[in-house]
Amino acid sequence: MTGGRESEIGCLEDVYVTDIGLTWIASRWRVVDLFDREPDRHPLPEEGPLSEWLGFAAVAVDEFDRSKAAQLGQDVQRLLRSSLPGETIRTVWLAATHGILDPDEHGMTGRTWLRRIEEGWLARVRQDDPAFVPLPPQPVVDEELRQAVIQVIHTVAEPLRLASEQPPYGVPATGLVPALERVVTEACADLGYRLLLRAVKTYSVPVPADGETYGRFVALGERFGYPYWVVREGLNDRRID
Template sequence: MAPRQTEWDFGLSRLSKFFAGPWSYDRTVDETISDAALGHLDEPAGEAAWAILADAVRLEQSSLSTEVITTVWMVASEGGYNLDAFGVDGRDWLRQVAAVCSEQARQADPEGASAVEPVAASEESVRAVLAAIAAVEPALTAKAATFYGHGPGEVVRVLELVAAQVDPDLGFRLLLRVLVACWLPISDAQYAQYEALGEVFGYGRFHVSDVAHQTRW
């Protein structure tokens, strides 16, 4: 796969960082989504918005339950924008995200808008991501705590569902995000595995390195 036109995290995993607790209430929800969708200065206009839009549409249109979607968001965003507390349905949230990002992508490139297609992922990539997700359950369990209201097994289960039923790329990006959100230590071997998966998915040089410091815990 060719490298993406960004060196950083992207899509829904990037968006979750902008809502990470304590989320800044001096910005509206739509303004915060828009901030994430602007991307970095060295990225093509509209690319960050399109990446978030694609993730949101694929997840919203998937067969996953709304409860799974809500759990994924809660853990990835570090409980910052608590959908249950605000009375927001998980699928309605994704539709809101998609609406904001769709408008930004259209403004950046009026001719470039196209339908979001389902992911045609290889079985090998799905298996590799599922193995990486399953491997973190002992570390989650060892922390002997719930994670933003969810147990270790539940966190692993929802990540596996995203990887297997929606997109292994998105599942892996959310795994990296959860590692940071839950302060999980990782081994050098795990980090090497993540780097290899990042190459498979065409990630930029500053993406997987988000978790590099966690090999030193």
Template structure:
């Protein structure tokens, strides 16, 4: 069976979806669900495969509803606020899963095809090291934000890397760093490019948003 490429020219899967949930903000569920459908349709439906893969991995994990909510809220800078809509992370991911699965199967009537696996799977320690290196600033930026506070992001990211998938955890880390404009050194961004290549990700996954690069941190 032919595998679906993860090289789609931008961030992929659930982290890619998070990146598209920006202005204008919405707290309307109908608008949010339609947006998920639009994302799943991208690249002729190819985007739905990684979206389904990421979502299934999270839903199969032992991460709690609040932890899943924290990941979504931080990754989107609360531009679609689950709390304001009165839903929790596991329910929201279940709806995303259903939309992605439907987009894959409705046209061909077949089970979802597997994705090309990342080039390296033994990189959890490296990704956890990247989280640890920015943990203090990341926790301060997310939990301590004056208007868009999200507590518990760092431990949730660590659990994704250790218990779900280091590739996905790495993409979520980059997404949150960009969403909250957390200061990072130029050398660290260069390291992100190296790690992305080892994980089989495109440069665009690192470059699809603005890092708050601080030369004085180098």
């Protein structure tokens, strides 16, 4: 009976889940006040936008069940243990957040910023479980899945490039498409796909109105086992019904 109840709760939770892990934190850019970027908005450094962003790492632990909360640690380690340079990580982060928080502006590389996020996440997890040790990262490296994600990237490559390099506000994410491809091939196909989704949604890049392309977006989400709305929510779907 207990297992059935837990399964029911999990299903109900999935109805409201629109992102997970590192890309969930990136999605919080919409709730960050843009005025927080002004130096006099918060007179104390610990009250500034950097602290606000790091707070989301702790919120992720309270927001999700244990498996989804653990996804944040997995995502961070998938990137940190990869061969990706810090600038590539910075680029995909900028795109996922509309350039609202640039690690460079705070004297950090992309890798340093990820470590700060991980520190905040671990500190919150260990409040409940002092002996907690994260599992080693388990990146998705299946070549067929990698190529499937690369192909979907190519369907929106040009409009995504233009949108990310010429945003109406925020720091531009120059070189986004090759950066996403590197995440997919050098780090993790799953995380690379979620970073693509986050960038496409952030810049409201239209999905080609051929039906087939939208179907490929959704099918990939199903193959990765995402909750229902992770792909669908916020996607600028231009299908012809």
